[in-house]
Amino acid sequence: MAIQGIDFANLSLKDALDLAILVEDEAQERYEEFATQMDQHQTPHAAQFFRYMVKNEAKHGQELQARRVQRFGDAPRSVTRAMIFDIEAPDYDAARAFMSPRKAMEAALASEVKAHAFFVSALPALKDSEVRALFEELRDEEVEHQEMVQLELAKLPPDSGLSDEDFVDEPAAQ
Amino acid sequence: MSATCDYQAKDYKSDLKPIWCPGCGDFSVVQGIYRALAAIGRPPHEIAFVSGIGCSSRIPGYTTAYGFNSVHGRSLPIAQGIKLANPDLLVLAAGGDGDGFSIGGGHIAHLIRRNMDITYIVMDNQIYGLTKGQLSPTSQKGRVTCTSRYGSMEEPVNPLLYVLAYGAGFVAQASPTDLVGMAATIEEAIRYPGFAFVNVQSPCVTYGEEAQQIKGLKAISESLQSLGHNPADRLAAMDLAQQYGQKMHLGVFYRNPEPPPTYGDLVKERQTLLSKDALPKERILDLFIKK
Numbered sequence: 001m002a003i004q005g006i007d008f009a010n011l012s013l014k015d016a017l018d019l020a021i022l023v024e025d026e027a028q029e030r031y032e033e034f035a036t037q038m039d040q041h042q043t044p045h046a047a048q049f050f051r052y053m054v055k056n057e058a059k060h061g062q063e064l065q066a067r068r069v070q071r072f073g074d075a076p077r078s079v080t081r082a083m084i085f086d087i088e089a090p091d092y093d094a095a096r097a098f099m100s101p102r103k104a105m106e107a108a109l110a111s112e113v114k115a116h117a118f119f120v121s122a123l124p125a126l127k128d129s130e131v132r133a134l135f136e137e138l139r140d141e142e143v144e145h146q147e148m149v150q151l152e153l154a155k156l157p158p159d160s161g162l163s164d165e166d167f168v169d170e171p172a173a174q
Numbered sequence: 175m176s177a178t179c180d181y182q183a184k185d186y187k188s189d190l191k192p193i194w195c196p197g198c199g200d201f202s203v204v205q206g207i208y209r210a211l212a213a214i215g216r217p218p219h220e221i222a223f224v225s226g227i228g229c230s231s232r233i234p235g236y237t238t239a240y241g242f243n244s245v246h247g248r249s250l251p252i253a254q255g256i257k258l259a260n261p262d263l264l265v266l267a268a269g270g271d272g273d274g275f276s277i278g279g280g281h282i283a284h285l286i287r288r289n290m291d292i293t294y295i296v297m298d299n300q301i302y303g304l305t306k307g308q309l310s311p312t313s314q315k316g317r318v319t320c321t322s323r324y325g326s327m328e329e330p331v332n333p334l335l336y337v338l339a340y341g342a343g344f345v346a347q348a349s350p351t352d353l354v355g356m357a358a359t360i361e362e363a364i365r366y367p368g369f370a371f372v373n374v375q376s377p378c379v380t381y382g383e384e385a386q387q388i389k390g391l392k393a394i395s396e397s398l399q400s401l402g403h404n405p406a407d408r409l410a411a412m413d414l415a416q417q418y419g420q421k422m423h424l425g426v427f428y429r430n431p432e433p434p435p436t437y438g439d440l441v442k443e444r445q446t447l448l449s450k451d452a453l454p455k456e457r458i459l460d461l462f463i464k465k
Contacts, residue, residue: 082183082209092350
């Protein structure tokens with residue numbers, strides 16, 4: 001998780017909303033990438049779960065976008081994707097070929113925890129009351145997202161005990 | 175050369191889906207390159223991206239730049255030819271540590287001494303991953319692989335010291351542990367007027383050792399800026415570069431504060447100098463025809 005050039009103390013509500021949309025966009029794109037990776041590596045169940053996360057992140061992004069348009073219309077955006085990295089998106093190294101649905105859900109859960117930590121850590125620096133209220137709302141939503149993933153985890157049958165490492169080719173004599 | 179426009183990272187992303195192993199460090203590297211190119215702002219059709227052979231050498235195909243996934247170890251001579259033929263192109267070369275420092279190792283010195291205006295990004299994973307895990311030139315001594323069952327008996331090549339010793343004007347290291355820093359480093363390398371080298375420690379999730387995965391790399395990483403390193407000090411850079419394999423220093427090791435002219439500049443200068451006495455094109459053949 002990294003941020004660059006964000007002045008939280010002077011963050012306006014428009015910028016805060018745009019930032020939140022970018023966070024959701026990044027997560028959505030990363031889950032799309034992961035789903036494609038899983039398709040390519042014959043891991044359909046993990047792919048299916050990552051597509052479920054794509055839909056969720058897209059939905060959150062659209063909700064935020066609607067609020068942004070309602071409040072600020074199409075006023076130009078002054079925050080960019082270059083300012084954020086891996087806020088709610090799972091880390092690239094969280095994906096593995098042949099990962100089980102459980103591992104996929106655990107990766108998503110870790111991302112929701114990470115996003116929650118981001119909003120919590122930003123709160124003390126915020127001065128604008130509306131921005132603070134938005135970040136508190138987003139922080140609480142991350143808890144709801146964690147619960148949502150945990151619900152999915154609870155639906156799974158017990159783990160087989162196999163890890164993705166069991167499917168990796170051992171070095172073979174040449 | 176066109177004026178720079180507002181490009182976003184996604185403008186450099188092609189429709190081709192990467193087929194690297196999920197979790198591979200190269201996913202972050204390509205993102206870093208997208209971001210760096212967006213910051214530079216040159217349109218994709220003004221960029222040529224050349225690679226050799228290997229997992230990481232697939233990278234040009236994942237960008238919208240002109241790409242050439244060329245011959246093993248030969249990305250640099252091909253990139254050089256492209257740059258000489260069309261000096262206005264922004265030319266990038268990329269590949270793995272095996273491609274760059276084993277089969278292609280002999281080419282680096284010549285691009286450095288010519289100061290070709292090319293940015294060379296090596297995705298250093300210390301293994302031949304595409305061919306299923308053989309020793310590569312940067313594999314640590316003692317490393318057990320399918321070609322070193324009792325452990326490697328060879329000292330690894332130190333890519334940073336290698337290029338610094340040949341006199342590269344820009345030498346940096348980056349890692350997927352810090353994508354923002356990686357993008358900034360690649361951008362700075364591209365902006366350097368001359369040969370620029372970026373070593374990216376990009377872990378292999380399938381054949382790499384645990385210590386070389388993201389968590390392991392994070393544990394040994396340290397920003398050169400936080401150490402107060404002066405990137406104009408080449409000897410200090412060489413001193414720090416010796417810790418390759420033990421520490422992972424991130425950022426710019428060396429940036430020549432007074433870059434010499436590039437080979438392209440010298441060619442242009444020579445052409446200008448000779449052009450006044452040059453025969454018109456239609457008479458050049460006369461030189462070869464006996465009268």
